[in-house]
Amino acid sequence: MPVLTKHFVFIIVLLFCPKTPSFCKDNLANNKIKDSLDLHLKNASYSINRTRADQAISYIISAKKLAIRDQDRKSFAKINHVLGQLYYRLGNYQKAEEQVLTAIKIQEKEKDEPALAVSYNTYASLHITLQEYEDAKKMLNKASELENKHSNPLLRSAIYLNSGLLARKRKNTPEALKHFNEGIAISTTEDYNKNLLLLNKALTEIDLNQLDSAFLTNTAALEISKKSDWKELAAYAHKTFSILHELQGDSITSLAHLKSYLQISDSLSTLKNNFITNEISTHLSLNDNNITIEELTEENIQQQRTLKLGRLTTILSIALITILSLLTLSLYKNNNLRARANELLQNKNAELLLAKENAERASEAKVQFLSTITHELRTPLYAVTGLTHLLLEESPTPNQKEHLNSLKFSGEYLLSLINNILDLNKLEANKVEIENISFNLKKRINDVLIALGKSAKDRKNTLHYQFDEQIPARLKGDPLKVSQILINLIGNSIKFTHNGDIWIRVKLLNKLKNKVFLHFEVEDNGVGISEKKQHSIFENFTQGSIQINRKFGGTGLGLPIVKNLLNLLNSDIKLESELNKGSKFSFNLEFEALQKLSNTHKEEAKQIDYNKMANKHILIVEDNKINQLITRKILEKHQIKCDVADNGHLAIEKTIKSDFDLILMDIHMPGISGIEATKKIRTFNKDIPIIALTAVTLDDNLDEFFTNGFNDIIPKPYKTDEFFIKINKALSKKYSEI
Template sequence: MPIKDSQIKDSIEHYLITASRSIDKAKLEQALYNATIAKEIALQNQNLSYRAQTNMVLAKLYRELGDLKKAEEQILDAIEIQQKENDESMLAHSYIIYGSIATKLGKFDTANEVLESALVLTKKKDMKGFEGSVKLNYGLLALAKNQPELAIKHFNSGLPIIDSYGQSYNKAKLYTNKARAQLALNQPEEAKKTNDLAMQIGKEKGYSEIRSECYKLYSQIFEQKREYLTSLENLKIHQRIKDSLFSVNKEIIAQEAGAKLNLNENNVLIEELTEENIQQLKSLKLGRLTTILSIALITILSLLTLSLYKNNNLRARANELLQNKNTELILAKENAERASEAKVQFLSTITHELRTPLYAVTGLTHLLLEESPTPNQKEHLNSLKFSGEYLLSLINNILDLNKLEANKVELENTSFNLKKRINDVLIALGKSAKDRKNKLHYEFDDSIPDKLKGDPLKVSQILINLIGNSIKFTQNGDIWIRVKQINRIENKIFLNFEIEDNGVGISEKKQQTIFENFTQGSVQINRKFGGTGLGLSIVKNLLSIMDSEIKLESTLGKGSKFFFNLKFEIFEDKSTNYLTESKNIDYNILVDKHILVVEDNKINQLITRKILEKSKIICDVADNGDIAVNKVKENSFDLILMDIHMPGISGIEATKQIREFDKDIPIIALTAVTLDDNLDEFYDNGFNDIIPKPYKTEEFFTKLHKALAKKQTTS
């Protein structure tokens, strides 16, 4: 049964795609195998297009093997065929490959000429995906010509295109070469950050060559920073990977020679006959040469043995020193990990212990403010309320930072209205700005779509911290919030955010540390303006998990500008109903409802009971979980508020026991524990909802109303 043309095409494309992916992962033996089969099929079918495509892959293979002469021969053959057949799509790809080979050969004018031709064809044929590769190779050409600033410009231009098309190998290659350019400009810190991004891709995708190059760059970066031991460690890892790749390459070169012989059986027979005749002619000279070569070989081997002996002694001493240093580093790493675990545990425990008394402070303040205090008393109570809210904000910041450092923060991907989201943030911060006599100026690019997809909560948290920071350090001044579109590719949109003020500013020295934990501009600033120094650290960490970074421009005494870029999806739903009206609480539903409060802390019992009874709710109290279970068995309650940590059985265990005989009664956890890691555990064990302490009274009654209203409709 004859093979169809479509089957031949699919077969060749399969082998060529597999070969290209193997080249990216430095698996050159696999690449050679697949490229050889593809060329064999192309020769058998006498198809020039297939031959050209195979030559393109072989050119890339020879380029990675370092045989640039053969690489140039293969790609020029492919270009000649594609020009004759007017195959402009594949010709653009070939020009890009030839541009990289010509750059390595030092033929800079040729490289520039073919890359220009490639760019013209990509625009003509609307091949957006190839534009990123062209920009990348322009950057490599500039780098080869010792123009690092121009190289970085090309890399930055190509990165959004490469990223949007998921070209992970090109992205990793771009980052390593951008790091080289930054290092050439004496920017070791920026180079390290860029190299970290390349290393991450190299590890995730299994790109051995990329990882090897990254370790080499780390070595150069740490050498520039005078951290010689770290530089040596990275150079050693680079050499180990490089040696492994080199040994594989030698085997590939040997196999490649055999593979070429297998491409055409007629050529093989002719070459064998010719070789036989040549061998007969050379046999006469072989005897004389053997003696001379034997003497030379013995001399070389003697010298080599002596050299190896001396080198082995030096290597043994160096290995012993490196092993000792490695042991010290491992011990230091283990100590650091133990310290980090202890810190996480300490923060979780201490924040829980702080929340319990803070509930008493905020609860009693709320009750006292509702009992018609005198103006003097009201002023003091409002100050107490502010202090409680400030302390709660501090605790929440510590928890946020703890989660970010433990990599426990996950990004959501929901639709939202960005313009409204920022408006809400400005409304929330409006009073603070007015108190310090500041004016907020909001500039929003009208070309940005109404609905985007992303994580609105993280965006709000970033903006609250940055705008709040500007408000705090500006008095009787102006603050500008700007959002503009910088790029748009299909359903992806890239936005730039700027927060600028004309406040006190930040010195150049402090700009290097301002994003670290618990850091502010100076002790005097801390005393004058307050705060913990956690806000900017949280911003930096949040942007990091959103594949972005915070930038700062500031002049002491003149003001500061923070800016960053974010990528969002464009939400296709044309609906414009973004607002959800919050339902007013019907307090009549709460009247005469019988609620059981399970709480071991007497002060908290008193506060919760007072708040409930003010809404005409009948309240009963249980000091622990055992008493609660018995009371639910003997009495009829409309709802249970359950604390978690109590003497005897916990609130979770008490809830499990109640659910054994009552599946319907609403049970709400009223607790000071950190909820982020325990939500599933609460719901799985029978809780209907959770109210974290300390809480806002409106939120408290909203959840009570929701639970009681639901029970009323189902009963």
């Protein structure tokens, strides 16, 4: 605001309020009274939710005294509404209805639609309790119509709550669950309505026999109730837990929750007696004579205001002429300032457009770099994993076999780590796919410890592995991501601990039917993390300090990857650490327990009849000589005949001249790409199976491969079992169609 304009406002204030005239004081006083009245009513509602009727009465009395002074009918209606809520909570439904109806009549007359919507919803609650379901539906429709007009998220969640309760009373359980979920989605953590929504959702899930979900929902409700000191809601949560554990056959836990419910209910029952009801009637029936006197006083005040306004009219007429002259001068100066501001904005917009273009070019360069580096890293990694597989099949000694298995495991982990580092933005956006396969958790962690054993020994550290034997042998989940998480956490502990101990613990938290809830801990007595750094340690490229980075090295990506992977698995990481005393990382995961072993790739590969593959003629299209050699040796071990083409042009020529049973086609090659070569082969040979053997990242573009003529895709570096399963599948399909 320009300086002159500020002076005009000051002049106007002086003209309207010479020696602080009474009507200016009155305006300020009225606003202050209204704010104070609303605060009293808010505190009254707060006390009602915490079953503190005596405090609620005190706040309502204070609010009503202010309303009498201000003679605001809208405020009287709000008081009637809050008082109706209190009677409702104390079980006096007749008086509750009287108060809410009084509030509705005033609000309808005053056309106070936002407050009227709240009263309609409260009246709907009363109708539901009194089993007057049609009336409840009408009130909810009215409340919803007004809420749509004025938008009140808190009221909307309360409408969803009552809609769910009404549907549940009418035995429409799926509709009730839908309303409860919609209400929860728009409620905040500290919202009283959200707690009611969670409690009723848990009961509805019990009705639908969704006991696992009911257990988690009711747990959240109990935590919020305890945190917010909502004793009555905490009691209902204990009662729901009693029902859940009884249904699961756990009578002891069920009885304990029932006892907690009864204890809280007994302590609250003393607050719901006739004495409190009498107290309300005694304190709130204020004498109508007081109102009349206040109305007369208000009339005197209004007359005084009118007289003072008359005296000011003449002064204002003169002052307004002066003000208009000054405003003209101010507008002229403001126009000059606006012109200069517009010119500056145009320059800034041009700079922003240029910065945007530069950012887009940088983003494109980043995408191209990631695509190129992905291919370049995976190609040599294919040689590592392929040669490891060939060496494992050459009858190595036990010691050599253990080393080769560790190398194989590390290669798989390195591939996953490359994917995570190169696609970190994708990981943070939760676009990484989750596998859901059968695996042995104990063996998987053993493989991790074997792979990290040498590193721990070099640092003179001792690994202690504690695995709860009650955990089922076979679980269903994503074993590779579990390995990635543990390798990063254990590797982190090894790195920052010297001549110390590292504990890896896996405990069974709970088991509900076929669901298993596990708790993982990785603890060390190493250098620890300062309290200041604990908040930023999970950010990308962050370590404990510059000194730690120089001493221990590393990228600072391990813990951020762990955090993102756990978020992907619907979990989070917890850290307890003290500088120079060590650190403990912990997290919880949910798995499915399997009774029978599922058919894994390794087991499926064992069922392949390799004799049927003998003498089959396969063309390997690959420009990398090492990869050619490895793929050829793996195939020839099963008496498969192989031919090699170094590029796409040669592959097309050989396919025209020779009759191959299958083609393994690389994608990135000099000359024409594998996709272009496949499209040309399909112009003269539609039947030969062609499998893409690619080192690129497979995101959401799989359709492009199939559209251009490929029958299947094998990402490099591939697992040998999956490699032969897909080749066998393609060959079997070809000869079954002949």
